[in-house]
Structure formats: C-alpha cells, structure tokens
Amino acid sequence: MMKTTSLIALLILLLFTISCQRSADFLKGDAVTYRHDLEMGVSANDLLTSTKYKSLVIEIQYLSLDFVPDTRVADHLKTLLGERLNKPEGVSIVTKQIQPSTQIFGIDQIKSIEETSRTEFTKGSCLAVYILYLNGYYAADSLVLGAAYRNTSLAVFGKSISDHAAGDSLNRLLFDATVIEHEFGHLLGLVDQATPAITDHKDLPNGNHCTNRNCLMHYSFLDSHDAQYPNGLASVPVMDSACVADLRANGGR
16 A cells, blocks of 8 residues: 555556557457557547537446445546537446456556457447446556556556555546546547647646646646545646646647
C-alpha cells in the first residue's frame, strides 16, 4: 500500500499506444468491419461526432466481485460523455463478469483478455468501447492506476486503486471515476494527440496530458487525496476549458 504524498501517475504507459496486428478471433467474424486494434486516439473523431456513429455502447468487463466499479461510477461516466460527445441516440453501458485470472497483468495478457472476452463491437451507426476492470496490478509498475491501450480500449488496475483508497469508500468512488474518465479522455485524443490542441496546454515532460493540475487530463493527482477530495464523486476533476475547446474543435460538444 502506498502511503506517501507523492504524485500518482494516471498514465505512464506509452508502450500501450503501439498498434497491434489484426486478429481474426478479436474481430469475431466478417460482420465486424471496424478496426478496434489501432493506436490510442485513432477513433477520437468517431467518438466525438455523429457523422458516422450516432450512439455509443460501452462494455465494462470485470474479473472479481471485489473489483468492479460501482454503478454510480458508470453513471458518472455516462453523464460526462453525454456532455462532451455528439451521440443523438445516446450512450449505453453494459457490464459482465469474466473468468478471474492472475493478479499481475502485463500488456500482452491484457490484450489477450480483451481478444477472447470482448463481445461489443462497432456495428452500423453504434460505436463500441471496451473497459477492462482488473483485480490486480500492472506488471511493470504497481503505481499505475489505468491506461488507454487501443483506439477503443482501456484498462483499470483495481488493486492499485483499492490500495490508494485505503478502505475509504468515497475515495474508491473518486479514484475509479477519475481514472476511467481520464483514460477515456485519451481515447478522445487528449491532449494534442489525435485531437489537436487549440492552445498551448500540453504537458510536454509528461506526454499527452494537460498542464492544468486541476484538470481531469493532468497526469497525476495527490496521494493525500482525502484532504483535498472529501466528497467522492463530487470531487472528480473536470476537463478544463482548454481540453473542452480541443474536443469541440474536433466535433465534440
């Protein structure tokens, strides 16, 4: 359990953005024509606009009942996306438990779990996103809380979040929602990746993150969160005006 007051990295896994080879098993047959195995951010415009896709379905899979996001976290994400995406036919979320495995997860294993377990794919005018909520740590760094690793996929390391929440249920809600929404921001191309930055707010030393430490897209938040964020979901950081402007310029709201 981490007990220091050092900054917690939300996303330091640049290797997760490396594109993958197309898998026949992953694509689940000829009916699925949308590429879900591309680099993080490639689907940003598809997610933000209604030009091609008028609705969005998010599939959340989890491996253990002890490590599953609260329904309030899913609702909070849905509200955020309703404010930022142009999806006139709405955003829906489906959840499913899958077979538990180890408690240490490497990049190849995470991709393999998705490729064998994902059931929601982009079809017709409905775009699909996959969230894998794991019951363990990232193998390379247990401080990592989550990562977007493909154009429509992100992973959350539930054991790391639980450790940092230190048994506080409000903090657990805060961490779950913040990590998932932060990583979803990367799927939307932030900061200055597939969605260009309109103003200079990219934190160059820390990759595709915002310079505003109060923004959802800042690379970290303080471990002493219980002093700063006492209200659970009400304390989840929001995107600042610079990030919102970027999304709007790329077709969002």
